[in-house]
Amino acid sequence: MTNLSERLTSVLSQAWSWWSEGLNRKDEWARTALTVSSLALFIMWFTWINKLYKSRNARYPPGPRGLPLVGNLPFLDPDLHTYFARLADTYGPILKLRLGKKVAVVVTSPALAKQVLKDHDTTFANRDVPVAGKIATYGGLDIAWTPYGPEWRMLRKVCVREMLSNTSLDGMYSLRKREVEGMVREIHGKVGSPVNLGEQLFLTILNIITSMLWGGHERITSLGTEFKEVVGEITKLLGTPNVSDFFPGLARYDLQGLDREMRASALKFDRIFEYIIEERLKLIDSEKGVEIKDFLHMLLRLKDEGGTNTPFTMKHLKALLMDMVVGGTDTTSNTVEWAIAELMNKRETMRKAQEELETVVGLDSKLEESHLPKLHYLQAVMKEVLRLHPALPLLVPHCPSSACDIGGYTVPEGARVFINVWAIHRDPSIWDNPLEFNPERFLNVKWDFSGNDFNYLPFGSGRRICAGISMGERMFMYELATLLHSFDWELPPNSKLDLKEKFGIVLKKATPMIAIPSPRLSKPALYT
Numbered sequence: 386m387t388n389l390s391e392r393l394t395s396v397l398s399q400a401w402s403w404w405s406e407g408l409n410r411k412d413e414w415a416r417t418a419l420t421v422s423s424l425a426l427f428i429m430w431f432t433w434i435n436k437l438y439k440s441r442n443a444r445y446p447p448g449p450r451g452l453p454l455v456g457n458l459p460f461l462d463p464d465l466h467t468y469f470a471r472l473a474d475t476y477g478p479i480l481k482l483r484l485g486k487k488v489a490v491v492v493t494s495p496a497l498a499k500q501v502l503k504d505h506d507t508t509f510a511n512r513d514v515p516v517a518g519k520i521a522t523y524g525g526l527d528i529a530w531t532p533y534g535p536e537w538r539m540l541r542k543v544c545v546r547e548m549l550s551n552t553s554l555d556g557m558y559s560l561r562k563r564e565v566e567g568m569v570r571e572i573h574g575k576v577g578s579p580v581n582l583g584e585q586l587f588l589t590i591l592n593i594i595t596s597m598l599w600g601g602h603e604r605i606t607s608l609g610t611e612f613k614e615v616v617g618e619i620t621k622l623l624g625t626p627n628v629s630d631f632f633p634g635l636a637r638y639d640l641q642g643l644d645r646e647m648r649a650s651a652l653k654f655d656r657i658f659e660y661i662i663e664e665r666l667k668l669i670d671s672e673k674g675v676e677i678k679d680f681l682h683m684l685l686r687l688k689d690e691g692g693t694n695t696p697f698t699m700k701h702l703k704a705l706l707m708d709m710v711v712g713g714t715d716t717t718s719n720t721v722e723w724a725i726a727e728l729m730n731k732r733e734t735m736r737k738a739q740e741e742l743e744t745v746v747g748l749d750s751k752l753e754e755s756h757l758p759k760l761h762y763l764q765a766v767m768k769e770v771l772r773l774h775p776a777l778p779l780l781v782p783h784c785p786s787s788a789c790d791i792g793g794y795t796v797p798e799g800a801r802v803f804i805n806v807w808a809i810h811r812d813p814s815i816w817d818n819p820l821e822f823n824p825e826r827f828l829n830v831k832w833d834f835s836g837n838d839f840n841y842l843p844f845g846s847g848r849r850i851c852a853g854i855s856m857g858e859r860m861f862m863y864e865l866a867t868l869l870h871s872f873d874w875e876l877p878p879n880s881k882l883d884l885k886e887k888f889g890i891v892l893k894k895a896t897p898m899i900a901i902p903s904p905r906l907s908k909p910a911l912y913t
């Protein structure tokens with residue numbers, strides 16, 4: 386650094402002499418311009434030297450060699466979670482890849498996950514927003530993509546405290562009950578025939594979420610089918626690797642046409658939101674004083690109240706609706722689908738879960754949400770499903786706002802950081818028989834998913850932990866408990882259970898879970 390300070394002194398003295406010359410000329414304007422540009426030049430030079438010095442001294446994590454220009458892109462396996470796990474076996478718990486112009490860092494140990502998500506939480510609480518994500522969320526105005534700062538805090542507060550708090554969720558039980566009972570009626574109508582459980586679950590969760598968002602009043606009807614289509618398009622586009630992300634300089638050419646497709650899908654969503662909001666505003670005008678208990682009503686009130694330093698705008702409102710619909714549906718419905726698949730693969734465990742339901746609820750009664758806290762075995766089933774099949778196996782990638790030391794290596798500013806939760810959840814040094822589906826491991830042990838234990842992180846940890854944990858937990862438990870309590874499930878004749886995974890923005894079953902229901906409850910009236 387001696388060299389650095391010598392050069393610094395020399396630049397300063399040169400700047401001073403230019404400034405004095407300017408004084409002699411008594412040219413006020415030239416003097417100011419000279420001073421400002423010298424200072425700007427000096428700051429730029431100093432920042433550059435400082436970065437150069439830091440990058441020369443940086444020690445980057447190990448990783449596989451890539452090709453010039455494209456780096457490791459040509460070697461990526463589409464099943465990223467298993468590919469990263471294999472690389473970690475060779476390169477260790479922190480490794481680096483180059484994806485075009487981007488640096489990716491993969492973390493695969495609880496100790497290093499803790500360094501990222503707890504010790505350096507503020508630095509890593511940012512996101513490297515994909516181009517498609519930005520387009521889908523009104524320029525990245527939602528919770529998931531907004532950079533860490535006052536705007537993100539305001540959105541999170543609205544979401545977690547006002548919308549998804551336990552009190553607010555309790556107040557909306559009747560809406561969830563209406564949708565879950567509708568699902569039971571529909572499945573009862575298909576008794577003896579194959580049911581595509583993934584599709585059924587997705588639609589039910591979508592209806593639950595949309596009715597909590599804006600279905601608290603009968604006049605605004607559910608737009609289930611239209612939404613299902615658009616959510617499918619958006620999650621597919623979000624999960625497709627995009628050249629525009631790896632080579633930002635090429636983003637304007639949209640070489641794969643993904644940005645154009647996303648714009649079209651986002652526009653469909655926006656039209657639905659516009660329609661729903663317009664209908665609601667008309668309703669509020671026509672029925673002054675009417676009490677409507679849903680999120681849309683609360684969000685519109687918040688928007689009108691303003692009052693905070695960070696205003697809550699109509700675009701924020703729509704971006705939040707988008708977060709709830711896209712972030713809550715696929716994650717929760719896939720987790721329930723995995724649960725059914727694992728239970729069908731292990732009949733003894735299915736029987737124990739159903740026996741618990743018989744004891745707590747009884748075959749002469751419908752299941753209510755109030756039964757859920759008493760279903761300890763089923764809670765262990767949920768934890769075990771989230772261990773083996775975490776919905777977001779690499780979390781949502783984090784992005785450091787400045788270079789940071791993790792495990793003795795430098796993670797450069799702006800890197801895309803993946804925490805391979807899927808691999809941590811299957812690490813044999815942490816879990817006995819990690820590949821076995823065994824809910825008993827969660828019975829009588831204090832494992833929870835609050836993000837304090839870095840061996841078990843299905844919802845992430847730290848500032849960016851999932852904003853919808855209590856809602857996800859309630860919907861998962863209510864749906865799974867209802868399906869197991871109301872029906873017995875068999876595989877269609879001559880079919881085999883397949884537990885293969887398919888990586889995407891959400892980890893899915895490679896083949897849909899199809900099963901045949903038969904009634905369990907004591908009388909048909911319980912299915913109406």
Ligand code: HEM
Nearest residue numbers: 529709712713716717776777781844845849851852853857
């Ligand atoms: C089984 C269900 C669910 C699972 C497993 C899950 C998991 C996750 C994970 C792993 C993250 C990323 C955490 C990180 O980056 O460190 C996340 C973020 C998020 N989740 Fe969930 N989630 C579920 C359900 C929901 C629901 C029901 C909602 C809302 C209705 C929701 C809303 C969000 C939002 C808004 C974020 C972004 C948080 C932020 O960036 O600050 N999630 N979720």
